[in-house]
Amino acid sequence: MSTQDGSQEYDALVIGAGPNGLTCAAYLAKAGAKVAVIEKNVESGGGLLTQEISGFKLNHHATYMMLAERMVPYSDLNLADRGVAFVRPEAQVAFLFEDKSSFTLYTDVKRSQASIAKLSPKDAEAFGRLHDDFQKMCDAFLIPATYAPPVEPIEQVELLQNADKLGKVIADISELSPLEVIDRYKFADRRVKAGILYLSSMFGLDPEESGMGFLAPIYVHRLTQNALVRGGSHQLASGLRRTVEEFGGRVVTNSQVQSFVMEGERVVGVRLADGELRARAVVSTLNPEQTFVTLLDGTHAAPAAAGGQGKGGIVAAWGDEIAELRDMASEWQWDEWSLFVCSSGVVGSAPKYEGYEDEVNGALVVVMGFESPEDVLHHVSELRDGKLPDAIAGHGSCLSLFDSLLVPNHVPFGEHHVLRWECWAPYRTDWEARREAYADRCMEKWAHYAPNIRHANVRVRIPWSPLDIEREIPTMKRGAIKHGAYVTLQMGYNRPSPDCSSYRTPVKGLYVGGASTHPGGMVILGSGYNAARVVAEDLGIKGLPGEDATVTEARRKGYLPKAEA
Numbered sequence: 001m002s003t004q005d006g007s008q009e010y011d012a013l014v015i016g017a018g019p020n021g022l023t024c025a026a027y028l029a030k031a032g033a034k035v036a037v038i039e040k041n042v043e044s045g046g047g048l049l050t051q052e053i054s055g056f057k058l059n060h061h062a063t064y065m066m067l068a069e070r071m072v073p074y075s076d077l078n079l080a081d082r083g084v085a086f087v088r089p090e091a092q093v094a095f096l097f098e099d100k101s102s103f104t105l106y107t108d109v110k111r112s113q114a115s116i117a118k119l120s121p122k123d124a125e126a127f128g129r130l131h132d133d134f135q136k137m138c139d140a141f142l143i144p145a146t147y148a149p150p151v152e153p154i155e156q157v158e159l160l161q162n163a164d165k166l167g168k169v170i171a172d173i174s175e176l177s178p179l180e181v182i183d184r185y186k187f188a189d190r191r192v193k194a195g196i197l198y199l200s201s202m203f204g205l206d207p208e209e210s211g212m213g214f215l216a217p218i219y220v221h222r223l224t225q226n227a228l229v230r231g232g233s234h235q236l237a238s239g240l241r242r243t244v245e246e247f248g249g250r251v252v253t254n255s256q257v258q259s260f261v262m263e264g265e266r267v268v269g270v271r272l273a274d275g276e277l278r279a280r281a282v283v284s285t286l287n288p289e290q291t292f293v294t295l296l297d298g299t300h301a302a303p304a305a306a307g308g309q310g311k312g313g314i315v316a317a318w319g320d321e322i323a324e325l326r327d328m329a330s331e332w333q334w335d336e337w338s339l340f341v342c343s344s345g346v347v348g349s350a351p352k353y354e355g356y357e358d359e360v361n362g363a364l365v366v367v368m369g370f371e372s373p374e375d376v377l378h379h380v381s382e383l384r385d386g387k388l389p390d391a392i393a394g395h396g397s398c399l400s401l402f403d404s405l406l407v408p409n410h411v412p413f414g415e416h417h418v419l420r421w422e423c424w425a426p427y428r429t430d431w432e433a434r435r436e437a438y439a440d441r442c443m444e445k446w447a448h449y450a451p452n453i454r455h456a457n458v459r460v461r462i463p464w465s466p467l468d469i470e471r472e473i474p475t476m477k478r479g480a481i482k483h484g485a486y487v488t489l490q491m492g493y494n495r496p497s498p499d500c501s502s503y504r505t506p507v508k509g510l511y512v513g514g515a516s517t518h519p520g521g522m523v524i525l526g527s528g529y530n531a532a533r534v535v536a537e538d539l540g541i542k543g544l545p546g547e548d549a550t551v552t553e554a555r556r557k558g559y560l561p562k563a564e565a
């Protein structure tokens with residue numbers, strides 16, 4: 001593994017083969033750079049994890065793709081030609097209530113409005129307004145800004161305020177909490193408001209967190225346009241990995257980076273258990289604590305003879321900068337709560353929601369247990385206090401209804417099904433003791449609405465707690481699905497810190513590009529995309545695709561800074 005002659009073997013090394021690491025490496029490899037990705041796990045993919053057992057394909061982590069084909073790398077890297085396809089069900093999310101009422105949101109807003117109108121015609125109109133506003137915000141700014149480096153907060157607000165009316169609205173709502181943004185639409189029916197609020201928080205966003213209002217349009221709008229990766233989420237990782245390898249890059253799995261290799265004040269490579277690899281640039285997609293504490297400490301501790309700094313090396317060389325990075329990393333706020341998932345492969349029939357409108361049976365996501373906005377807020381407040389909520393509430397998906405590749409022999413609409421339950425859960429619980437019993441309670445809750453699932457023959461069942469998330473993927477410490485909380489001081493230009501938000505770090509040769517950088521977590525590939533562009537610029541690698549047209553348009557409209565000549 002080591003470079004025999006000590007020469008620089010790679011242009012870039014990427015630590016972590018999650019969606020962002022693979023994206024970063026794929027762009028660089030395609031542009032002609034010599035690249036390797038180093039991954040701790042036996043298989044690449046990070047959050048794009050699909051486990052196949054007895055022919056059932058279970059996504060323990062990322063499942064719902066909010067941007068799907070709209071991810072710029074999807075087209076830039078021709079992922080469609082590399083086996084990545086999305087399935088987008090028309091009926092996206094159904095919300096069930098105890099009195100057997102329900103409503104369903106569709107990809108088509110008119111159908112959503114018709115469904116809401118059965119509960120409240122006034123709210124159907126309000127939803128139409130919300131949908132139009134949120135869609136415009138996503139198209140004009142929020143999605144393009146995903147594929148551009150973050151802008152210093154005051155400058156960003158000024159740009160939006162001065163651009164046009166839409167820009168001003170985005171700037172204004174950015175100050176608010178998601179709850180306050182939703183309140184602007186004055187939903188009258190408790191059930192409709194509960195549903196919209198749940199969508200805004202589904203991925204662990206606190207609905208009462210000020211300064212996070214701009215995420216409400218993204219989550220609410222995009223969670224009505226969700227897609228599955230056909231054949232399991234891991235197919236997306238496979239497509240990205242194929243791109244890396246097709247252009248001569250390497251993906252080294254089962255190999256944990258232990259520390260950096262330094263020469264003077266510059267990171268020149270990484271140290272693995274069985275040797276080292278060297279490069280002109282090292283991109284870490286790990287969380288700030290791993291990058292700036294664990295790996296730098298490892299570098300500090302390694303004796304000079306082993307390519308480390310020896311005692312006092314790094315800290316003596318640039319004490320203040322390292323101290324600041326370490327402080328930032330040790331003060332990093334982890335997501336306050338995580339997710340509990342229970343996936344099963346069953347022989348039986350798909351869930352039939354007894355007594356409910358037929359439309360809910362075909363929905364991708366079926367939300368159960370939240371009767372009112374107060375329920376959602378109460379649930380969140382329990383999680384904020386680190387408690388496992390008393391009442392079970394969350395959502396279920398029968399993924400095999402939309403993708404027959406997930407079941408044995410790929411028989412569509414047959415007797416095999418993949419059921420996936422997901423709900424919010426705290427990290428701090430004795431999951432070792434409670435995992436199975438909690439999964440029982442979740443499945444019982446689901447069966448309360450769809451009694452027929454009690455009769456299924458369960459062939460495989462894997463409950464997956466925040467502890468399992470952390471064990472599988474150490475970047476997700478405490479089950480942090482986005483590598484760190486979404487709070488004002490950790491978003492945009494502050495993610496992970498102003499010093500590192502350009503994807504460059506104060507340590508020469510070291511870059512960051514995972515979910516702890518702008519635009520953050522979820523499978524949107526923005527961090528890896530942005531980091532690749534910066535690394536290419538610094539290394540003088542030509543041949544990356546030009547800026548996406550939507551970003552150029554956002555610049556033209558004044559939402560983003562004009563490109564430098």
Ligand SMILES: Cc1cc2nc3c(=O)[nH]c(=O)nc-3n(C[C@H](O)[C@H](O)[C@H](O)COP(=O)(O)OP(=O)(O)OC[C@H]3O[C@@H](n4cnc5c(N)ncnc54)[C@H](O)[C@@H]3O)c2cc1C
Nearest residue numbers: 016018019020040046047061062063064257515521522523
């Ligand atoms: C239960 C759950 C459900 C989710 N649902 C969704 C969803 O529906 N939709 C969605 O968009 N997102 C979802 N997410 C979030 C999404 O998976 C993450 O935000 C995303 O994977 C982050 O991508 P990343 O590349 O930055 O990091 P990661 O995916 O965390 O990848 C980092 C990689 O680095 C590797 N690594 C760690 N330490 C080392 C080391 N020292 N050396 C080498 N390699 C190392 C890890 O093994 C991992 O493969 C979910 C996550 C979880 C846990």
